[in-house]
Amino acid sequence: MKLFGAALLSVWALTAQADPVDDLLETLGSDALINVLREEFLDYGHTVGEAMLPDAGGAAWRDILKRLYDPSMMHLRVRSAMEGSFAGVNISELLTFYQSERGQRIVEAELAGRKYLLLEGAQETAEAACLEPPERAEALLEFAQVNDLLERNVAGTLNADLAFYRGLIEGGVFEMQEGDVLAEVQARMPEIRVSLEAWISAYLCAALGDLPEGDLAAYIAFSKTDEGAALNSAIFEGYGALSEDLSYAIGLAVSVQMFGEDL
Numbered sequence: 001m002k003l004f005g006a007a008l009l010s011v012w013a014l015t016a017q018a019d020p021v022d023d024l025l026e027t028l029g030s031d032a033l034i035n036v037l038r039e040e041f042l043d044y045g046h047t048v049g050e051a052m053l054p055d056a057g058g059a060a061w062r063d064i065l066k067r068l069y070d071p072s073m074m075h076l077r078v079r080s081a082m083e084g085s086f087a088g089v090n091i092s093e094l095l096t097f098y099q100s101e102r103g104q105r106i107v108e109a110e111l112a113g114r115k116y117l118l119l120e121g122a123q124e125t126a127e128a129a130c131l132e133p134p135e136r137a138e139a140l141l142e143f144a145q146v147n148d149l150l151e152r153n154v155a156g157t158l159n160a161d162l163a164f165y166r167g168l169i170e171g172g173v174f175e176m177q178e179g180d181v182l183a184e185v186q187a188r189m190p191e192i193r194v195s196l197e198a199w200i201s202a203y204l205c206a207a208l209g210d211l212p213e214g215d216l217a218a219y220i221a222f223s224k225t226d227e228g229a230a231l232n233s234a235i236f237e238g239y240g241a242l243s244e245d246l247s248y249a250i251g252l253a254v255s256v257q258m259f260g261e262d263l
Helices: 004-015 020-027 030-052 054-068 071-086 091-098 101-116 122-129 134-146 149-170 178-187 189-208 213-223 226-258
Strands: none
Touching (some): 020 071, 020 091, 030 071, 030 226, 054 226, 071 226, 091 226, 101 122, 101 213, 134 149, 149 178, 178 189, 213 226
16 A cells, blocks of 8 residues: 555546636645644644554544645645536636736635644634624624635535545445444534634634734635636645544554554
């Protein structure tokens, strides 16, 4: 299984031919965002190792995580999943918005907000910062509702958890039927929903809370357009597919480590 990472890379690269999607991803700062996501995934991977492996998996587990969360592979997976979501969408309209000064301020603010939440205690601080003024809090809530952030994130978390269990089951750690896995994951949904509500609130405050009022209003208006809605769907499709694949892979990797095989 030495070629695990290389095999994923070759599969994901099949559809990665240059086209306007590449220009859009570059404009959206995809590479920088993936570097932040990699830090989040690494933290998660270390948590899994501490919970499920002797000595937290040791150096071997850390090496597996570094290879698994390879930024180039992550980018290719996001791109290949997003591409299919743009059928019939005028990407030039998206580029016009995001390549503008306002669009780039929004991109930079969202990336900075995501980076900020990596810091210890940042989530609680960000949540508290957006309680006032009420008008700003209401605008951020409208943005969340327009983009269906809570329900989409809940669904993505459910799918990622199911993929993780699938990796564990296929690796031989558990013997469970699909219905039992679904029931176990769904039982945690109320807790997950509360956690995601808090995280989304903190993220929006950290990322968009300090945007000029005109920028936030324009962003909400753009999100209501067909192009904005299509991009939102594509983003969840792309990063959701990445999360599912990596969740399955880490479940399988845990299985391999438990049984002493070489990944």
